[in-house]
Amino acid sequence: MKTTYFLSMHIGEAALPSWAPRLDLTTGPELDSERYLNIYRRVGAPWGWRSRLAWTTDEIAALLARDDREICVLHEAPRDIGFYEVNLGAEREGEVLYFGLIPTAVGRGYGRALMHDAIHRAYARGVRLLRIKTSTTDHPNALRLYLKVGFRLYYSVAAD
Numbered sequence: 001m002k003t004t005y006f007l008s009m010h011i012g013e014a015a016l017p018s019w020a021p022r023l024d025l026t027t028g029p030e031l032d033s034e035r036y037l038n039i040y041r042r043v044g045a046p047w048g049w050r051s052r053l054a055w056t057t058d059e060i061a062a063l064l065a066r067d068d069r070e071i072c073v074l075h076e077a078p079r080d081i082g083f084y085e086v087n088l089g090a091e092r093e094g095e096v097l098y099f100g101l102i103p104t105a106v107g108r109g110y111g112r113a114l115m116h117d118a119i120h121r122a123y124a125r126g127v128r129l130l131r132i133k134t135s136t137t138d139h140p141n142a143l144r145l146y147l148k149v150g151f152r153l154y155y156s157v158a159a160d
């Protein structure tokens with residue numbers, strides 16, 4: 001039985017989390033398809049993430065160039081250790097589509113710092129309602145982290 005949790009957060013000046021310090025992030029034109037696919041693969045492999053692996057490098061390049069995406073890769077020398085992808089939707093709403101760290105970076109506080117960054121960037125791009133979903137097939141820290149940074153659970157569904 002898999003349970004999926006749907007969470008959201010209203011973002012406002014007063015509710016913004018403290019800034020994530022000293023993160024080495026790459027975003028925008030600095031980020032290329034190969035690097036995106038590499039971190040997607042390394043973060044997602046243990047969790048069965050496959051959808052983006054079927055995309056060509058040209059399709060990924062087009063994704064990275066989209067105005068309605070905020071995609072950031074987290075680096076800790078000598079390698080990339082995590083990333084997130086936020087879809088900046090209409091009506092000041094956004095959704096975190098992907099969020100994760102490579103296995104050796106989990107449990108060191110990077111998840112929280114990276115999420116703070118995602119929230120701040122989404123806010124700066126006009127998002128006032130941010131959504132995310134997670135499930136019992138994701139890392140068990142995920143739901144705990146999202147609640148910790150201020151997301152609220154509004155729906156959950158269980159299915160075989």
Ligand SMILES: CC(C)(COP(=O)(O)OP(=O)(O)OC[C@H]1O[C@@H](n2cnc3c(N)ncnc32)[C@H](O)[C@@H]1OP(=O)(O)O)[C@@H](O)C(=O)NCCC(=O)NCCS
Binds near residue numbers: 113138145
């Ligand atoms: C979801 C995910 C990003 C969360 O990251 P995380 O590192 O596990 O979570 P956190 O940043 O909250 O850190 C967890 C714990 O590390 C510990 N920690 C160790 N060193 C730390 C430090 N220097 N600073 C802060 N916390 C530290 C803390 O105990 C912290 O928990 P606490 O804040 O409740 O005390 C991560 O588990 C992950 O990528 N999982 C695989 C992919 C996945 O499932 N993604 C989610 C899809 S929805």
